[in-house]
Structures are given as C-alpha cells and as structure tokens.
Amino acid sequence: MPEKRILQLVGSCGECPRYQYYSGGTSKCIEVDQIVRDKHVVAPFCPLAPYPADIIADQAETIRVMREGNDTLFVFLLLERIGKKLNAIRKDGTMVLEIPLKEEGKTVCLDLHYVDEERSRLFPRPEIRFKYQDSWYILDIEAKPPILKKVVRHPGGSEAGELYESVPLAV
Numbered sequence: 001m002p003e004k005r006i007l008q009l010v011g012s013c014g015e016c017p018r019y020q021y022y023s024g025g026t027s028k029c030i031e032v033d034q035i036v037r038d039k040h041v042v043a044p045f046c047p048l049a050p051y052p053a054d055i056i057a058d059q060a061e062t063i064r065v066m067r068e069g070n071d072t073l074f075v076f077l078l079l080e081r082i083g084k085k086l087n088a089i090r091k092d093g094t095m096v097l098e099i100p101l102k103e104e105g106k107t108v109c110l111d112l113h114y115v116d117e118e119r120s121r122l123f124p125r126p127e128i129r130f131k132y133q134d135s136w137y138i139l140d141i142e143a144k145p146p147i148l149k150k151v152v153r154h155p156g157g158s159e160a161g162e163l164y165e166s167v168p169l170a171v
C-alpha cells in the first residue's frame, strides 16, 4: 500500500477531499469507509497524521494574536506578527505595512483599514483579504513560505468564480 501524504491542511471532514456523499442524506469518509456524523469537525476515527507541530504552533500564535480583546493591542500585535513574518515595515504612526515583493523595489501595502473582515478567515488557516490600490489580495502568512495572491477576476461578486495570480514575496 502506498505511503499516505497530507496535501493540505484539513480542519474538518467537510473540507477534506475524502469526505463524500453516501446515501439517504449521509456522507462518509472514503478513507476508512465510515459515516461522518458532523462535517464541521475532524471525525475521531480520522487516519490523517497531524500537521507538523511547528506549523500548528505558528497558527496557534497567530490565532492568539487575532483573538486579543483589546482592539488597539490586537492591531499592533497583528501588524508586528505579519511584519516579522514578511520582513515588512510598518509606516510610522499608521496601520499600514509595506510588504516587500520579490521583484526589486516593488511593494504591496496592507492597510488594516482596507481588510475585508467578512471574507478574511482564521480557519482552517488564517487568510487576510485586503485591498491595495484597485486590486484585492489574499495573504496566507502561515504557509511555508508565506503566500500572497492577487484576485484577477471576480465575476458577479461570486467567490467561487475567482481567479488568482501569484505575487511572489521577497521572503
């Protein structure tokens, strides 16, 4: 039998490629051939190995920062964390991070006033969606290496129809 590999983070059965509709309104895990009762969590019989501990620790830290109750503290901790990850510089006295790109001399600015809070998410991994100039960007700081992508088409406002263009980061 071939060795198993985890291709991506799986935070619940509902987002796992092995979760499939079975019959009579029930779905099952085709990996272990068992009915999944709650698609919002990972079933206790899940055979997937946990994601590497250092990445989990990284994510826990980001979530801790993002959950801070104090808005001001939250903003500064978040900026500090993203800045550290991306070697980005915070513009003096602002909530704007200048993120260096691989292309020499180019940057993208993450201004916390232009974060789409509704479509940014914490799970299964933190993803920040923000506007810079006339484009929307999606930042995944927990990927190794971190990933920045630009939304290049957004037909009818539907997320399902989005296309992305990778924007190489300097880190």
Ligand code: SF4
Pocket (backbone or CB within 6 Å): 010, 012, 013, 014, 016, 017, 018, 019, 028, 029, 030, 031, 032, 036, 042, 043, 045, 046, 047, 048
């Ligand atoms: S039990 Fe594990 S492998 Fe099966 S669907 Fe759920 S997350 Fe995927």
